[in-house]
Amino acid sequence: MSAGSLSSMIDIVFLLIIFFVVTASFDREQIDAEVALPTVDSAAIKSLPPQRLMVNVLTDGSVKLGFLHLPAEEVAYRLSGLMRSQEAGTDTVLIVSGDRDTPHRHISAVMNAAAQAGFSQVRINAEVKMEGK
Amino acid sequence: MRIPTISEPEDSNSMSAMTDVVFLLLIFFIVTMSGYVEMTLLETSLPTASGASSATVDLQNSVRIELSATGEYIISGVPQSLESLTRLLRRYQRLMPDAEFLLQCDPDSKHHQLVTLLGDLARHNLKNVKLLKS
Numbered sequence: 001m002s003a004g005s006l007s008s009m010i011d012i013v014f015l016l017i018i019f020f021v022v023t024a025s026f027d028r029e030q031i032d033a034e035v036a037l038p039t040v041d042s043a044a045i046k047s048l049p050p051q052r053l054m055v056n057v058l059t060d061g062s063v064k065l066g067f068l069h070l071p072a073e074e075v076a077y078r079l080s081g082l083m084r085s086q087e088a089g090t091d092t093v094l095i096v097s098g099d100r101d102t103p104h105r106h107i108s109a110v111m112n113a114a115a116q117a118g119f120s121q122v123r124i125n126a127e128v129k130m131e132g133k
Numbered sequence: 134m135r136i137p138t139i140s141e142p143e144d145s146n147s148m149s150a151m152t153d154v155v156f157l158l159l160i161f162f163i164v165t166m167s168g169y170v171e172m173t174l175l176e177t178s179l180p181t182a183s184g185a186s187s188a189t190v191d192l193q194n195s196v197r198i199e200l201s202a203t204g205e206y207i208i209s210g211v212p213q214s215l216e217s218l219t220r221l222l223r224r225y226q227r228l229m230p231d232a233e234f235l236l237q238c239d240p241d242s243k244h245h246q247l248v249t250l251l252g253d254l255a256r257h258n259l260k261n262v263k264l265l266k267s
Binding site for chain 1: 151153154157160164172174175176180238240244248255264
């Protein structure tokens, strides 16, 4: 194999590695850039549930669900819609990624909306405080 | 007929390939390292009405923790600092590991206060946590 074809093969291999790393960490991408997660010292549950729906709650109470930016009053309707269309089921775990400064009333409103929509499990997302930080 | 000979690749070619690889490695490390944040999921229940749950709650085996808007943790009407709360949770872990913790948050309390409390409860292996409607 000539040096030219080897280098292009290495190029392709590295591009594939980058592609897989970026796509595999998509769950991190689901956390909105505007959300500064609260930190905790210890990690309780690290593994992500297989059926999950991540909801970002901003400081003003608006919610980001994937690429959708929803006002607070539309959250219940949207979550119910997900349940009706079977994109989410009763075994789907709702992961609430709230900004650290979000007033609890907004978090509570999202949780109430989820309960009304038929979700039965909820987890609260937090960032684990790294050593030396 | 003369067969044309293939000339040896020049040094500049191998240099450009190496630069390609170096840049790819650089991008790879930037992408993987810059945004790395370890996350955890804290377990709780969906909010239940405080009145409804009190009918089914074993009062002897339940602890009610209130979070005030000013960031205080109140247990049985007594405000606790984070240090004394941790001490209390350590005691509960030893004496009442299956106790039910009912969390009542003020609507104006900040989310990080609840997360700190949930993290503390999880650290002490106290898993029976219920969030009450605020």
